[in-house]
Amino acid sequence: xxxxxxxxxxxxxxxxxxxxxxxxxxxxxxxxxxxxxxxxxxxxxxxxxxxxxxxxxxxxxxxxxxxxxxxxxxxxxxxxxxxxxxxxxxxxxxxxxxxxxxxxxxxxxxxxxxxxxxxxxxxxxxxxxxxxxxxxxxxxxxxxxxxxxxxxxxxxxxxxxxxxxxxxxxxxxxxxxxxxxxxxxxxxxxxxxxxxxxxxxxxxxxxxxxxxxxxxxxxxxxxxxxxxxxxxxxxxxxxxxxxxxxxxxxxxxxxxxxxxxxxxxxxxxxxxxxxxxxx
Numbered sequence: 001x002x003x004x005x006x007x008x009x010x011x012x013x014x015x016x017x018x019x020x021x022x023x024x025x026x027x028x029x030x031x032x033x034x035x036x037x038x039x040x041x042x043x044x045x046x047x048x049x050x051x052x053x054x055x056x057x058x059x060x061x062x063x064x065x066x067x068x069x070x071x072x073x074x075x076x077x078x079x080x081x082x083x084x085x086x087x088x089x090x091x092x093x094x095x096x097x098x099x100x101x102x103x104x105x106x107x108x109x110x111x112x113x114x115x116x117x118x119x120x121x122x123x124x125x126x127x128x129x130x131x132x133x134x135x136x137x138x139x140x141x142x143x144x145x146x147x148x149x150x151x152x153x154x155x156x157x158x159x160x161x162x163x164x165x166x167x168x169x170x171x172x173x174x175x176x177x178x179x180x181x182x183x184x185x186x187x188x189x190x191x192x193x194x195x196x197x198x199x200x201x202x203x204x205x206x207x208x209x210x211x212x213x214x215x216x217x218x219x220x221x222x223x224x225x226x227x228x229x230x231x232x233x234x235x236x237x238x239x240x241x242x243x244x245x246x247x248x249x250x251x252x253x254x255x256x257x258x259x260x261x262x263x264x265x266x267x268x269x270x271x272x273x274x275x276x277x278x279x
Contacts, residue, residue, distance in 0.1 A: 032065030
């Protein structure tokens with residue numbers, strides 16, 4: 001619907017699935033805005049050792065939220081052109097071309113947010129950089145190279161929108177190699193440093209690290225599915241939007257709950273010590 005130079009997509013103009021896709025993109029943007037505000041508002045509601053984690057959560061939410069603002073805005077403008085054409089082939093080409101363009105924004109987002117997610121996960125075990133400088137550096141570098149090589153793979157598209165399948169799968173394989181380094185290092189962190197964390201922090205680390213081998217898996221699946229012409233890319237957009245919320249907002253909530261429990265434990269122990277005169 002066009003009103004005063006503003007276009008809001010309607011199913012009758014562009015189809016139900018594109019409208020749902022834009023809906024999920026916009027809701028994801030709102031989720032990150034809410035997460036950003038919540039992270040800042042609750043920074044003093046967690047144990048002091050985990051306040052940096054709340055700051056990381058706010059940064060992740062800010063970057064992801066800004067990215068999704070651009071993503072939904074670009075997609076909405078693309079739908080404006082789809083609604084203005086009566087040629088189904090032209091409409092399909094517009095949607096195909098927008099998929100590659102939007103994925104550029106996603107990869108730029110991931111290049112910043114996924115290393116911060118891994119840092120936040122490591123903080124649950126109270127790992128300091130001086131304790132494992134090599135492992136932390138390799139972890140962050142592997143993550144960054146995973147994103148960059150995946151980004152290069154997404155660019156394997158001709159001017160007419162056709163995917164260069166062989167080249168895309170090649171870069172995807174390289175990205176996967178870097179990906180496998182991540183859970184290996186996180187597992188080694190668990191083996192070596194779990195004793196220095198409290199039970200609440202250990203549980204949070206396990207759940208947060210588990211996302212790297214479960215919910216992160218939706219992204220390579222979407223990457224592979226995008227080479228098949230019969231797969232509607234809008235389903236990939238919707239899946240990425242949902243799992244971005246799970247992997248960023250969800251992980252932030254896990255970290256917050258564990259950190260607030262650690263604060264409650266420390267306050268309780270301090271109260272007991274004062275009651276019995278223990279210094």
